[in-house]
Structure formats: C-alpha cells, structure tokens
Amino acid sequence: MDILLFATPVFMLFVGIEAAIAHARRRPLYRLNDFVSGLSCGMLDQVVNVSVIAVFLVVYAAVQRWQPWWTFAPDSVLAWLLLFVGHDLCYYAFHRASHRVNVLWATHIVHHQSEEYNFTVSLRQGTVATWLTYVFYLPLALAGFPVSMFLIVHGLYQVYQFFVHTRLVGTLGPLEWVFATPSVHRVHHGRTAECLDKNYGGFLNVWDRLFGSFQPEEREPEYGITTGISSWSPYWANLHYFAHLVQCSRTAPDVTAAVKVWLAPPEWKMPWVAGAPPIPHYDAQPPPAWAPYLLTQLGLALLGGWLVLLTRDSLSVAAVWILSGAVLATLLGVAGFFDGKAWAPASELVRNGVVAVVFITLGASGTLPAWAATAGVAVSLLSLGACVWLMSRR
Secondary structure (H helix, E strand, C coil), X not given: CCHHHHHHHHHHHHHHHHHHHHHHCCCCCCCHHHHHHHHXXXXXXXXXXXXXXXXXXXXXXXXXXXXXXXXXXXXXXXXXXXXXXXXXXXXXXXXXXXXXXXXXXXXXXXXXXXXXXCHHXXXXXXXXXXXXXXXXXXXXXXXXXXXXXXXXXXXXXXXXXXXXXXXXXXXXXXXHHCECCHHHHHHHCECCCCCCCCCCCCCECHHHHHHCCCCCCCCCCCECCCCCCCCCCHHHHHHHHHXXXXXXXXXXXXXXXXXHHHHCCCCCCCCXXXXXXXXXXXXXXXXXXXXXXXXXXXXXXXXXXXXXXXXXXXXXXXHHHHHHHHHHHHHHHHHHHHCCXXXXXXXXXXXXXXXXXXXXXXXXXXXXXXHHHHHHHHHHHHHXXXXXXXXXXC
C-alpha cells in the first residue's frame, strides 16, 4: 500500500489550510511561482518514480529472506519500536551523506531550493534522490524486519515529515529534546553558516545530539541554498547541480581532481573554478493574464498524475506511459511561462493539440473508458481555445 499516494489529497487540504491561516494572519508564507515550482517537483518525482518503490520492495524482500540477523514478528511491540529507531538511524545516515558528498547533494538539493518554508516544501523532492534513498534502508532488511512492517513505518515517516515543514508552529518545549519538530527542521533548511549541515533527523533529533549536528532555532532562518537557482522548472531543479559538477570535472586539471569534484563536500573550493557570486533572489512571474490558465493547467496535471498513479494497475503499460508523458509535458509548459520563455505560448498550442489526439486515440482503442477519453478531449480543446484567445489579446 502506498501511504503517500492516499495521503496526497490530505496534504493538499493542509496546504490550503496553511495558506488561508497565513493570509488571515498577514504572513507572506506563499509565493505563486514558488508554490507552482514545489508542486511541480513533487509531481515529477511521483510520476517518474512510479515503479521505483515496487522494485525496491522486491530487492528488500530478497535481502530479508537471504540471511537475516534476526526474524521480527509484526505482533511484537518491541519489534515496531526497534524498526522505528532503526529507520530513523538509516534516514539520518542517508540525509547526512546527501549533504556531505557532492553527487548525493546533487540529488537532494531540490528539496532545499525554496526560499520559502511551507507545506509545499515537503513535497519538493528530488527525482534522482528517490533512486538512492532506499539503498540506505537495506540494513533493515538484513536485520530481519519484514517488508510489510517497513512499508508502514516508512509511510508514517513520510506523513510526519510533511507536517514539520511549516512556519506556523513555534517551538514545542520538551518535545524538541527528542523529536524533529518544525522548529528543529526549520534550522535544517537555513542557508546561513549556523544552519548549514545541522538537524538531519527525520523522526528524532537524538542522532544529531549524539553526532554533533544539532542546532536549536535561535532566530528565523534564511531559507534556500547558498548559490540560489534562477528557474522555476522542476527539470532544471533536478539537473542544475549535476550540470555544475559536469562542467567542473571537465575543466579539472587531472583525473584525481575530476573524481574529487563528485565525492568532495559541497563547500569544497575548486582552485580552477572562478567563484560565482550567489544568484540574487529569483522572483520571475508569468504574464498576469495567463496566471489563471496556468494554475488550471497545473491543477489538471496534478489531478491527472494522481489518478494515473492511483489506477495504474488497471491501465496498460502504454497508457500509463502516454498519460504520464502528458502530465510531464504540462509541467514543462507551465514552468516555461513562469520563467518567461519565448517558446511557452506556442508549446501550449502544440501540447493541447497533441493531448487531444492522444485522448481520441486512447478512447477509440478502448484503452480508456469512453467517459475518461471524452473528458480528456474536452479539457484539451477548451485549453487550446483558451490559449488562442490569450495569445490574440497581446
């Protein structure tokens, strides 16, 4: 059972609640462009990695059957407590490594790019990071914890992590001696010196206290990454640091230095690379007239992606790939408008036309129910008409 998939509507409800409370309190917790970018990164991760969890569970089960150190039963309270602690330790190891090794930081940096701190930041996950995270949990399989137990604890962890990404909850007193509360995790997302490489814990902060990486929240952190990023595209969010590492390794003076580029910590200064100044606060906005259209398209992409993931077992492999491609193309087009790309309006005309043909084809072949194909065609044609009308107003 994919707990995160079923929790997604609840997450979106709490995003709305947080935004409403922030508006009522006159606290600027959300920016439209950052909001769109965060949700786009989350959907990109979910759609691309639809099969990753299934592959991991097969590997996990194989390792657990191979030669477990022990056999834990789901009816044991002690087994659940040990798994809870073990999972958190494995996550701490992954999380700390992701901040200390450049190639791992390249996968994790997506989660830290936002200069805001709200519930959408928790959904902003690196697509490649998902491929690597699960490797760090294999010791739990070797220890003998059944895959069914792991799934429940890992799902609860993901739900818990969503709720620590908020500025509306202050300090929680004695709870922060043990747990990774919103206050504790806010520090982790800071980009000033006192916040860097602190508070890696997922459920607990005891590992941070034991291994010297704990820092209490003394003031409101300045959020984001030290270098900044000048794009709202979920694709560039996942690729920009890899591109930086490729460029640095290509210009390295020797092979040893080229390898070190990928394995050194992010703060390592490369003598042959001129230090670029941090990118100023990026706040590009789409044309105001297009904003309602773009939010509608994003909403349709999120709903469509979620429905594809929810019903994937009843769809053909081809249908899953085609519909997922339509979702990913929508995310690309929306980001293009927010980044002010000249190709964005024309790309929307092409995308909506192609998607309409796709739904007609899927309906005619019986791959999709008639009502779903009809709805898809209608939405695509309405979107196409809206594009033509908006372009004619310029």
